[in-house]
Amino acid sequence: MLTLCLQKMHDDDGRSTLTGTIHERIKSIFDALTRAERQLTDTILENYPMSGLGSITRLAESAGVSTPTVARMVQKLGYSGFPDFQEALRGELEARFSDPIAKHENWAQTAPQGHILNRFTEVVTQNIRQTLAHVDPEQFDRVTGLLADERHNVFIAGGRITHALSDYFHMHMQVMRKGVEHIRSTSNAWPHSLLDVSSSDVVVIYDIRRYENSTLKLAEMASKRGATIVLITDQWQSPVREYAQYTFSCRIEAPSAWDSTITLLLLTETLITAIQEASWERTKLRMNELEDMFDHTRIFRKFV
Amino acid sequence: MLTLCLQKMHDDDGRSTLTGTIHERIKSIFDALTRAERQLTDTILENYPMSGLGSITRLAESAGVSTPTVARMVQKLGYSGFPDFQEALRGELEARFSDPIAKHENWAQTAPQGHILNRFTEVVTQNIRQTLAHVDPEQFDRVTGLLADERHNVFIAGGRITHALSDYFHMHMQVMRKGVEHIRSTSNAWPHSLLDVSSSDVVVIYDIRRYENSTLKLAEMASKRGATIVLITDQWQSPVREYAQYTFSCRIEAPSAWDSTITLLLLTETLITAIQEASWERTKLRMNELEDMFDHTRIFRKFV
DNA sequence: CAAATGCTGAAGAAAATTTTTCAGAAAAGG
DNA sequence: CCTTTTCTGAAAAATTTTCTTCAGCATTTG
Structure with missing residues (x-):
């Protein structure tokens, strides 16, 4: 099997550090995902980043896929497991909260505030x-x-x-x-x-x-x-x-x-x-x- | 023992529904808290609401208290346990993030709930x-x-x-x-x-x-x-x-x-x-x- | 100062979450 | 159409998390 896997680095603490937001990472490998995985990413992106903060079971349920699918998916994204992925999500959320400019939720998450899309x-x-x-x-x-x-x-x-x-x-x-x-x-x-x-x-x-x-x-x-x-x-x-x-x-x-x-x-x-x-x-x-x-x-x- | 406990209601699903934000609730009972618990709430409020989203162990560690202290504390706040508390935290976060139209139940106000228009x-x-x-x-x-x-x-x-x-x-x-x-x-x-x-x-x-x-x-x-x-x-x-x-x-x-x-x-x-x-x-x-x-x-x- | 009360956290028990395994289903290829 | 490969989720195993118990410590009070 040809496994797609994003690059991952480990720092001194052993915690994983990946480049870019999860949103971006998901989009960059979207084409290489399977049906169930796309269904899952849709759910994640739809209510991003909130939907990923519950348990893996909850996320799987609301996406209509099985928990192994979620586990495999986050590994494809380059995380060692679901907790690792969740940790990254929390980190992003924190960064977003501490940034006062990013208060309004944009429709197109990656587009700037005043972009015509939004x-x-x-x-x-x-x-x-x-x-x-x-x-x-x-x-x-x-x-x-x-x-x-x-x-x-x-x-x-x-x-x-x-x-x-x-x-x-x-x-x-x-x-x-x-x-x-x-x-x-x-x-x-x-x-x-x-x-x-x-x-x-x-x-x-x-x-x-x-x-x-x-x-x-x-x-x-x-x-x-x-x-x-x-x-x-x-x-x-x-x-x-x-x-x-x-x-x-x-x-x-x-x-x-x-x-x-x-x-x-x-x-x-x-x-x-x-x-x-x-x-x-x-x-x-x-x-x-x-x-x-x-x-x-x-x-x-x-x-x- | 005189136990302080905020009022809690249960809806049909058995899920707890409490009034006000967790932040407000903590402040309102702050005077009645013990030393370790104040230490804990300080940590929670310092990076609110992000800090509460990890595991109970992590929160306890970063606050420098033990896990039972956290468990007791959230019960004082009126939650059935740490997961219940965390769920409420996520709910607040979501409310802050999601746009108002997401919860729009009836688009056509005069049409019934299940009408095709809605x-x-x-x-x-x-x-x-x-x-x-x-x-x-x-x-x-x-x-x-x-x-x-x-x-x-x-x-x-x-x-x-x-x-x-x-x-x-x-x-x-x-x-x-x-x-x-x-x-x-x-x-x-x-x-x-x-x-x-x-x-x-x-x-x-x-x-x-x-x-x-x-x-x-x-x-x-x-x-x-x-x-x-x-x-x-x-x-x-x-x-x-x-x-x-x-x-x-x-x-x-x-x-x-x-x-x-x-x-x-x-x-x-x-x-x-x-x-x-x-x-x-x-x-x-x-x-x-x-x-x-x-x-x-x-x-x-x-x-x- | 001693007794009573309440607070705290270590450790183990219980519960849950996460991961792995594997067999069946679906898709791709010949 | 059949074979091969890949994908998927049920179930079990492993791990982590949460909760409970309990003994020691601190604080208060008489």
Whole structure:
């Protein structure tokens, strides 16, 4: 067996001294780790460095691996055993505590305080929090029910920025049910799609600033045909809301010249999951069929 | 014997729950302590809370008292034993370290505990945390530099699921710089695009499970042409990593039959922001030009 | 100053943690 | 498809840690 092992030095006391933080060490050998070991390091890094301070048993349990896996892993990192590893962790913690600058926990531990990775993520989590605080669960559930029901055809429309989102939603909806169509409001051809919209149908419209005229026109015409309109927009709300029966406002603030569509994607994925749960029997069948077709087309790798 | 003992409560799990921090508790009973015990608390408070995290023996030694003294002392504080005391210490440390959103039980306040809105968001924030823990800021910065540099042409490719993401990235990149092309690995026409790839170019590839054969082929061929390959993948890593100079692993776990691409979007948007910052002068000009064009096309509403 | 009380730590007992072993499972290679 | 290699966790063994006991010492009090 080829054993990967980081270099280790012993000083006069026999205590091990290794270079770099454990976090860095883990990342540097991450590629050489096995499945269970990666699972373990994920747990360690997730709540770093706290998670490693309990007993080896506790750490193993919370990572969902066995204690020998933990023992082997810390040896790969270059420590003589779990206590040695824990000692190093405590040392790091101590160093961090005595350093007054490092008081704020960074998202990306190894990135400096003001790095864009941390700044951006900070704002995004705030957006998520504020968005979720404004979603009406009842409204959400009713929309889920509407979209899961195959008696209603579903049309999905997005604008310049939100095109990717609507495309993503459309792709997933197609797997779960029939009667889903993607309308490109950026194309001149969208009136053609509207021909099929009837009063029992649902039109999902994505529209964030700067709100597009063609999207508003689309909403107006779909509304005239009696369709139910679901609007996913930003906190300032697209004018489409006048025609919409259901409106979801998502926070899109970002430390950038652009807005962040993370919260829109979050809402979209949550909707997808809810719809899937509401129509699991049907969705399962369709997914299996799809899998079969994929098997016959060799699009995907059989073995990872 | 008159035993001093702070009040202690047991919850359903039998775990002890005490009020106030250990530091406060020690101070409050300090007057009632004996000589050896004061010696001990001095040591604990001197390097609080780190000193208490080793073994009882170590703590006793560094305080110059015996282990029974420590054991008696923590019982006076109201803990059932040294491990119980240590657990409390770890809890305090964790509270100090962890960010407030980690303990957010209900994201959507009005939705019930187990509502999909809360369940999904919980998992997503975990994904974000774990993803950020794995991003190497240095690698991130280098990729930012590469993509901001107009001397390198940029090709962006996505698969079935990641098509929307690559489309989104492409749209933003187009605003910021020239020489950006979107390759559809799902179409048979992608070899045509590869004709233009030279050794100074950068190919950004999105690939999450199930990894697509055509994407791997694309990477292989781009690699043969000497292009620098940036891979954005999931935690299990696409086989494309063999050809990639830069690999970013994003957590995509979701309480769903599908994976969540939120973290990929987060990384993408952060990249966009970083690239924008790195080339702000140029980007500003291009954005102004774009605005002018929009003004002439009446695509957007002039007044909201 | 003597007796009583309480404090302290050495040593051993109990309990737990950590490490090792090994067999079955999974993955890789032919 | 089969063989080989590697990985993984259950269980046992080894080690460490924690707790208890108890005899000696210090302090207080009358």
